[in-house]
Amino acid sequence: MSATTGAGQPEADASAQLASLGYTSEFKRDMGPWANFSLGFTYLSPVVAIYTMFAFGLATAGPPMIWSLVIAGVGQLLVALVFSEIVAQYPVAGGVYPWARRLWGRRYAWLNGWVYMVALFVTIASVVSGAGPYIASLFGFEASVDTVILCSLGILALATLINSLGTKVLAQAAIIGFAAELIGALAVGGWLLMTERHHNLGILFDNFGAGDGTNYLWAFAAAALIGIYNYYGFEACGDVAEEVRDPGRMIPKAMRRTIYVGGAAATFVAVALALSVVDIRGVISGENPDPVSGILNEAFGTAGAKGVLVIVLLSFLSCTISLQAAAGRLAYSYGRDDMIVGSRLLRKFSARRRVPPYAVVLSGLVPAAVVLGSKFSEDALTKIVSFASLGIYLGFQMVVFAALRARFKGWQPSGAYRLGKWGLPVNIAALVYGITGIVTMAWPRTPEAPWYDNYIVLLSGAVVVGLGLLYMAIHPAYGRSDAPYDDAIPKGEPAAVVSEPRADEPKADEPTGV
Template identity: 25%
Template sequence: MIGLGSMIGAGVFAVFAPASAAAGTGLLLSLAIAGVVAYCNARSSAVLAAQYPVSGGTYVYGRERLGPWWGFTAGWGFVIGKTASCAAMALTVAAYVAPEFARPVAAAAVLALTVVNYFGITKTAGLARVLLAVALVSIGAVLVAVFGGGQVDAGSLGGGWTGGVTGVLQAAGLLFFAFAGYARIATMGEEVRDPGRTIPRAISVALAAALVLYAVVAVGLLLVLGPEALARSRAPLADAVRAGGMDWLAPAARIGAAVAGLGALLALITGIGRTTLAMARNHDLPGWMAGVHPRRQVPHHAESVLAVVVCVLVLTLDLRGAIGFSSFGVLVYYAIANASAFTLPAGLRRMPRWLPVLGLGGCLLLAATLPWQSVLAGVLVFAVGLGGRAVVRARRA
């Protein structure tokens, strides 16, 4: 529920318009490419999570399989990129709920969901289940309007490859942002029963379900709006409902976007807190951030700091353009996951050796073809993190 809720919240309501602007009707090919890369990453993550069932995800896998510097690179990219994603999701929710008070409402949403996380992973999964159910009902209503309104145009699926190969790859990189929800599952290895069995199954089920839903929604949006109108739309699902002639269902899109955004924000806070915990335990972040509540068994220090940082961001900055930067960080994160899985011995890898190689190459290719501003910002932030770690280690030595 945490993984699927995160993927649906990020993808259905936020990614299709910029992806269509890059690829036109090549959006469907971009979706397939993103799905293949995500599948490779999911298999690698599942195998590694079963082998290392502790909090931290690829930060831990990179440290164990490749060395401390690679682990730090993965953890730094995840924490920084997903912190920006938290702010973007909170602002998106507020824009649908109360656009005139967007920043205060966004900060309130962050604080409220941090409190939910404070009460433990069972409460988190329970709320994620409710939010996901509401989002799926809303999306179902939208699809009824899209496919039942009689306004579909099959010709919209032909032509429109305005971005060429580069545009298709760039769109795949943006769409990959929406598939990253299964990372939240792998970061919580210490808090689920039988992680060696539970985590791989949860990753596979969440990814397959999200890919099917994305494909249905993408086809519907292209049939009703066409690639050009879809690229211009700020609220694609709501515009598709109106174009289908069922305006009375338009509020379903707005409600669904707000609820799914809350689900994604909930999962983001959960995953970042666990990765921060793992990095603090290894002194890659301040040690006091490794504090775990004695009864709730949650990283309350890390999540409290995260809440404060995200609230400052939503009150002072406009982070809607952070999706590209976040995609860059996530792709680097999964590139390291694939490289880590490649080093496992055959008895533990339990998948063809070419699979993590394909995932590694796909991640690097999609990261390189993102908008240049996102690539430049990502490289600079990674340089700051790695340089800071080098200075701290030199002083300690």
């Protein structure tokens, strides 16, 4: 008798679907629907996103910056719907790279995966760097550049260790992180609203003079980084597709739940914090650069605030674990298809722990290098977050564009989840939103800064894409891969050759003898 998934589909069916796509998985399907949702939720991590970017968003655009969470949530839901159709048809580990490979081809997929992988590594660095000041606050030492870097590397090392222990441990860590996120979001936010509220909801429409007297739309667009940074992580549900039971049905549900629940929690936390700031103008002017720590100390006292910080740090840790899981599966997917230098190591698999150990280690080493490099950059966290968000969005939109191209060429999604007649308009709307988000992030807004600082996000994106293209030109590893590709679009029958029949041949309308 075959084992069955929570949805009733035999696990053998999931393996058979994967085999039909050209792969035999070495992963173990230890991840149920709640664990898969928890992985996406802790990757999206409303607590991490809001606690990391709240001060920046409030100082840049005042309380109305919260509306960027709503806008980004709707836009990324459209992207999640497109991804849901793709992963239901192609439940292969690695996410955007194998999806782009099937929708377009090897070279396009290589570049898509490269951009996304670099962005993932930088995102991991941004999360652990964001945790550094909270660790310093918890243990009562100064959050200097060096101590923040050491704390960040400690979080990174712990996450790498947990990721090395296998899918079951990863699933358990995701569920624990989900519980910590809910406590951090709902309990803390609720307590702040009951005990520390200093404003009414009307402030959500009052910018308190933010924007330096310029067009407020520019200030709001800059502060929208808080919303943009919050709403990715849902794709991690698909990055581990070979570890999920009944992936074609469960992963699309998990992606949508991640957006719904994560978005609601993030908005709730942001509103609770905004209403609890006593002097909003002081944050905007720069007099109070760390309003979150002050709010927590005021609301919970020194001892209580430390308890909250423990919950917050659990959220940072679980977010890092989920990000590494996604990055490790992507690196493994590259190695399995022999698409990059070092593929022999990246595709190696631990038979005992059922994880690709070298791919996991890579997802720790590269972010560690980014964290160390931040020592030499002023305002490093904002720059790291900006590039991470740009790279993730670019990686997403390359898949969305590939899906739109495939639709126009005849692709008909055939997985367990399909949008039907809504597929094309949703795909177009998702692309429009994504391009708008990319322009918003890359637009230079600090003309008084050196040109390279003003264009840092755009330049970093161009450098990553340029290095990827250069690598492809020098070392075309994608050409060696014989794994399936470009099979989403139906191939037409070869055209018949029309020629005049020879004298000894029957004409087309004459019956032939037997």
